[in-house]
Amino acid sequence: MTSANSAYTDGIVAVTGASRGLGAEIAMALAERGFTVGCLSRKGIGLEQGEPSEGLKKRMINLACDVTDEASIAAALAELDGREGGLRYLINNAGIHLLGASRDFSNDDFRQVLETNVIGAFAAARAAYPYLRAQSHGSAIINIGSFFDRLATPHNTAYSASKAALGAMNRCLAAEWAKDGISVVNVAPGYIDTDIARDYLAQDEVKAYFARRVPIGRPSQSEEVADFTARLLQGDLTLLTGETIYVDGGHSIDHGRV
Ligand SMILES: NC(=O)c1ccc[n+]([C@@H]2O[C@H](COP(=O)([O-])OP(=O)(O)OC[C@H]3O[C@@H](n4cnc5c(N)ncnc54)[C@H](OP(=O)(O)O)[C@@H]3O)[C@@H](O)[C@H]2O)c1
Numbered sequence: 073m074t075s076a077n078s079a080y081t082d083g084i085v086a087v088t089g090a091s092r093g094l095g096a097e098i099a100m101a102l103a104e105r106g107f108t109v110g111c112l113s114r115k116g117i118g119l120e121q122g123e124p125s126e127g128l129k130k131r132m133i134n135l136a137c138d139v140t141d142e143a144s145i146a147a148a149l150a151e152l153d154g155r156e157g158g159l160r161y162l163i164n165n166a167g168i169h170l171l172g173a174s175r176d177f178s179n180d181d182f183r184q185v186l187e188t189n190v191i192g193a194f195a196a197a198r199a200a201y202p203y204l205r206a207q208s209h210g211s212a213i214i215n216i217g218s219f220f221d222r223l224a225t226p227h228n229t230a231y232s233a234s235k236a237a238l239g240a241m242n243r244c245l246a247a248e249w250a251k252d253g254i255s256v257v258n259v260a261p262g263y264i265d266t267d268i269a270r271d272y273l274a275q276d277e278v279k280a281y282f283a284r285r286v287p288i289g290r291p292s293q294s295e296e297v298a299d300f301t302a303r304l305l306q307g308d309l310t311l312l313t314g315e316t317i318y319v320d321g322g323h324s325i326d327h328g329r330v
Pocket of ligand 1: 092093094112115165168188192216218264265266267268
């Protein structure tokens, strides 16, 4: 990649799951920084909450895309690559979370989590590859993982396994595609106050747990994680490729105290 910041904003960023939660915030954070953003979600109607300014709207392209459907991903990414600058970055953010005791958790539910969180991300990366490789100033894939990839989290077997698999995929793609100029980085947040976690985080005992157990004393806001993720695309990721970056306020590295 070149060192001029404006050069990083050339080309289009596809963000999967950009209709709400973290994906919507990432799309906004990128558009605010001058990137042109393809906002992909199953409904394809763009951000479901909050109205971006007219200036930002011009840099946001809303497309329908189900990451569990290969043809749908291929069509959305081809559409973006056909636009000025071509597809240069992919943010694999779309994800689902199914909670349940392992003894009762069905294979169908397990498959559904893997289909969206891992196979969907892989299919998007594979579909994006020829476009990203064709970019002459470097390109990148950012996967949105989770700190659950390295924790024992009861009732989260499928989700944790999906995020661990995503981290493994991240490393393999990074090694395979570095010489094609494609950097691949996994951003692994802790708890974020979005729909996926809101009911859990609203409980008094969970709030008390956060105050006591998490170094920063609280979950993250989606704006914070989005800001971090967007800033990654404004710099050279070459030497970071393959890494998982934990953005969890120290939650997963703190042993805790009595
Ligand atoms: N919230 C947390 O505490 C937390 C912590 C760590 C990591 N994460 C990760 O952060 C990412 C975003 O999570 P979030 O909290 O923002 O969740 P969210 O609020 O539930 O949003 C999920 C997004 O994914 C989209 N999506 C779901 N299935 C899809 C599919 N098959 N195809 C395309 N889009 C799909 C949804 O859009 P449609 O339903 O409109 O398609 C929505 O835009 C996920 O990968 C999640 O695992 C979240």
